[in-house]
Amino acid sequence: MSTEIAPETGSAEQAPGGAPVREPQAAAVASGRGERPDDGSFDVTLRIRRYLPEKDATAYWEEFTVRANRTDRLLDALHTVKWEIDGSLTFRRSCAHGICGSDAMRINGRNRLACKALLKDLDPAKPITVEPIKGLPVVKDLVVDMEPFFASYREVMPFLITGGNTPSAERRQSPEDRARYDDTTKCILCAACTSSCPVFWNDGQYFGPAAIVNAHRFIFDSRDEGGAQRLEILNDKEGVWRCRTIFNCTEACPRGIEVTKAIQEVKRAMITRAF
Amino acid sequence: MQTHQYDVVIVGAGGAGMRAALESSTRARTAVLSKLYPTRSHTGAAQGGMCAALGNVEEDNWEWHTFDTVKGGDYLVDQDAAEVMAKEAIDAVLDLEHMGLPFNRTPDGKIDQRRFGGHTRNHGEAAVRRACYAADRTGHMILQTLYQQCVKQDVAFFNEVYALDLLLTHDLMAGDVPADEEVKVAGVVAHDLATGELHVFRAKSVILATGGAGKIYKTTSNAHTLTGDGMALAYRKGIPLEDMEFFQFHPTGLAGLGILLSEAARGEGGILRNSEGERFMERYAPTIKDLAPRDMVARAMANEVREGRGCGPNKDYVLLDLTHLEPAHIDAKLPDITEFARTYLGVEPYTEPVPVYPTAHYAMGGVPTTIRGEVLRTNTAVVGGLYAAGEVACVSVHGANRLGTNSLLDINVFGKRAGIAAAEYSAAAELPELPESPGAAVTALLDRVLGGDGTEKVAVLRRELQEAMDAGAQVFRTAESLEATLATIGSLKERYASVAVQDKGKQFNTDLLEAVELGFLLDLAEVVVVGALAREESRGGHFREDFPARDDARFLQHTMAYLRQAPDGGTQVELGAKPVTITRYQPMERKY
Missing domain, CATH: 1.10.1060.10 (Alpha-helical ferredoxin)
Incomplete structure (x- = not known):
């Protein structure tokens, strides 16, 4: 098992053309509505169990650090990673509010829906571990065979x-x-x-x-x-x-x-x- | 590339697709393709209820329901279709009950009913109890119940399979079809997410049941997966889209998030208040107040905010007040939505009002169909074997504004009709020949995205699209705002040509599929905005500040948007009109 640590932030990344990628807040927050102006955003590190069978026969851990807001869910942070850092990060999701059942994951060792787990409730001071649910064959990253x-x-x-x-x-x-x-x-x-x-x-x-x-x-x-x-x-x-x-x-x-x-x-x- | 052969192929496994499958699979060899597992479909997010004039708790009849639907849709509803829906609503609810749906019950064991926006007694006298419901998870129970019946009937599902092309016998983009030739559907081309392989599904009948396209907007109640796939597939083949400028903004989305809080909250007694604590809907709809149709309530809310009576530090939302309701009543009737408020905003609805603001919710427009679900390629000619039902379709039972609960009704009534019609058609039809290299267009599209050395990111383009749509084509619209949004869409379409993805793999490449879905969103957003610009009036969910009145003389007609080849070799949107079917009710001023 290899361990690859690649902490990155969305704001530091450069697009291939050299233009800076936008701050990740727009992907991470729906809009400013309903929020207090003094709401501080914060950095959160996700420690994700990766498995990309077309590239590597073994699974490994990878860390990503992204900017998040206090109303963000883990799903928002996963999207920030996928949309701004690594498009190959693969997970299922659909409704994003806990009714479709697509995004059950093992989060800090406990099964939850990524769209119902608020980052601020997951102790974002420490890396948040994200793994596929157990007992079903892993297909790719956080996707299992249902x-x-x-x-x-x-x-x-x-x-x-x-x-x-x-x-x-x-x-x-x-x-x-x-x-x-x-x-x-x-x-x-x-x-x-x-x-x-x-x-x-x-x-x-x-x-x-x-x-x-x-x-x-x-x-x-x-x-x-x-x-x-x-x-x-x-x-x-x-x-x-x-x-x-x-x-x-x-x-x-x-x-x-x-x-x-x-x-x-x-x-x-x-x-x-x-x- | 594997080729499959079926009598009927259904694309989409939400309420409409599965309701159709229950009919068609008993009559014809049927396959259901879904880009999700069926139980993930967004029907499951519907909350409040499904209306039918059962009259279980007070006097009601289907004619009142028809009238409310027509008036709620600001007279753009095809009245023959609305009548079919209101009449068949009663059997649609009973069908679901017989399938096992756990409706809430009256003390004597009948299906209970509650109030909902725009549903009234005797043509607008007062709110009527018409919505049949299962707590505030009616859509969840419909989706589960239909899936259970599909399991029972052993329906053949192809899960996580994306339909990416619709195969027709003729190229409608090229222009007129000779009068003696019948245009027919021949099947679909689909991408299997797990393997990345393409599959061709030959079929005599195809039913589009892919749902809506809410992801053209940023603030939306819709799932990430609601990217208008079926609408875009039809449109790209030259089939028109009807009334796409009519998009519903649901009044009560959780502020900042867009997550839906059912209208049932107001049906059960909830009240909207502004920063002064005023029940402002009394000014906008004196008779039925908070239970006015959604377009009116959403506009009233946006207007309160605009005039400085919004709440919160930025004064950019209003409040949904449930604090006068008994906690036990809230727990029994509205458990899910109150939990959403607690989970996502940290607000306790027993004691605190909930911040809400309109959220993009439902496409009234879509692929035009007859009341049998047959897809129209002109105002009168159908595509043989092609059907559509549910949000992807425009029958049109929702006109310019859909009434709450009528979507769950639509999927059941017209899903059933489409399933029966598609199976019956297939029994008498020959299997059309496939076009030459049926998978070529999809292969080219996917190869371009995968192999491209472009620099544009899907997420960046999508965000810019969604922000432009929220800014220029939301509750309030003007020529200026729409022109600005259209210009943005135009430049985004150019940039989309050099879109690239990071995941180059074959298996479970959601990066790739998000890029394809963005293409659908761009096409559909353009149709919405072009239609909205041309419709220089205000009707239902389409409100033009520069043309604030309804204009029946010019615009009591459906918009038909066609994708056609442009003189410069590209493509362009061409608009046509289709008459509204008026049977019982002459247009009147819409007051509540």
Whole structure:
């Protein structure tokens, strides 16, 4: 493993034509609106786990120092690196406000969404380490192969199963019954939970918390009739019983879902068959 | 280069694409291409609700919904399309419920409904409860539910595959097509992000469902990936774009960030206030106040700021006040957006008003279609087998200003229609021959960017574009501001010719794709500004300070923008007009 340290700042860099590249603040801050005039910007160093398989068979660490503002998220700093220093830095992102689930990463050793992690909350005085989420094959830099994750999701039959004729109006559901599975409907399939789970790191066959959360969402939906089938699937040796109640998943969830609790409820339902 | 063959190829896997896929995949061999994993699509960011006149909590009917949609769109709406949408809204909501969507419920277990901007009882008497919702994550639940059904139906997805060219049987850029020849779609050329390989997807039908183009602006609620790909692909092939000058600025973006705070905040009782604490919407829309349509509220906010009644040290935003609402009510109905305020601005909405300012949100215009989703290449002729649905399309149900919730409705109603129509068309159609070397244009484009020794950086050009659009083509526009923006776009297009990327690899080269997406943004921004310059009136989301009144005599018509070969050998935007379909409602002055 090679270690390459290349601290640079956007403002010091020269474009090939010799013209100075602009200060990075425009890329790092949406606009001046809503900010106090005395808001100080600050330097932050990102220590990023790089893997560029077309260039180097091994992964390495690389550091970048960029200018940031107090409302900036880690995603803004990653963009500053990509847009002003090294265009080859590769990561997924889309909505940039914590709803699409593209940018789950391991940030200072903890799984979070880069777009929900504010730099000022990450102790920017020290280098911030950024790595791909664990337990899934790394494709390039911070991008992992999500296919095994989605394969587990698909296996739990994550869709409403009903019998009989479809009614002409809506199926009735009381607010209490609706509340029963509300928490697990918030899942954005970012894989922060599954890839924080030590059981999943050691056993990639384990369904993982996200798949169980999505099974829970239907098992406890009063309209659904597929609960018994899903419990049968999750009773597998790679199913819920592999969960060791470590709570990493609950801590990692950017949507605040009580993931471990949901897994416990599925375990309980398996024993009592009451759901 | 691998070649695939399908009956129907759908480009885009947001709400419209997946709703179409659910219909088409049961009728025809269907593939869905998406540049993202489907659940990353921006439908998931929609919050407040989806309107349908179910009448679950108070009297309502689809005709009122039609009227509100037409009036909300400042009479530029095609009224036959609006009627289709309002009628089919009811089944669209019930379809989603039957698929499992976890709507909020009334005490007796029906789908609950709440108020939303511009949706009224009996032609404007008062706000009506019409929006069906799932807390403030209705779009998330629609996206998840549609994806779940696609998993159930085993829909074939090609994820992280970028469509970069649309293949037609004729070159529309060259001019008129002989009257006895039918122009048809033949497929798409796509770039597989993981490998960098090109794939040709031959198809009898293609559905464009790629969403919007909010990234032409700097302050926007839109995802980084909303770069108008489908619009640009069609436009570059000579298919017109309709009404692109109409862009919606959502009133309540988090100040400085543009992150969306749903109109549902006002539907649930939230109030906009200026620096004097005044509920200023009482002056602009005395009847429905904070629940006026978005264009009116956004303009009112910008006007308050302009007249010195903005808040904060720079007086450049207004406040969304939820402090009079019960925290338990906020938690039950608006959990996500209040968390956004806490996370991104450090503001506690229980006790502090939230700084907000308009944010670029939605393209009312797009690829023109019929009410069956067929893409038009002139005012009347369609491209055989080509369909579009959702934000990429212009049916036109949104006219000059879309009402809140009508986008989630649009994707469901017209996504379904396009899916059915595309599959039915493919059943009767032959597979058109591919043009010679179908991948040549894309290969040339990518090679130019990869191999170029240019000095221009994508991020620099994009930022300058976005700043120019915010400066000259935002809530308020004048000939002067638009001319300045157009000049900037022109010079950026020249500089774009020498754009270079640092990543020269094949695998997962997002540097390269960002360069391609910038090309789309530049083309589309130009169409927006050229259309806005030509439309010398103010209507809906398009407000010209130098022409502040609506001018039905000159401009009660759709803009059709065509890319055509210019005499100098380059290309130019040519504008045409298309009549508005008026059935029930004659244009009236728009007051709320």
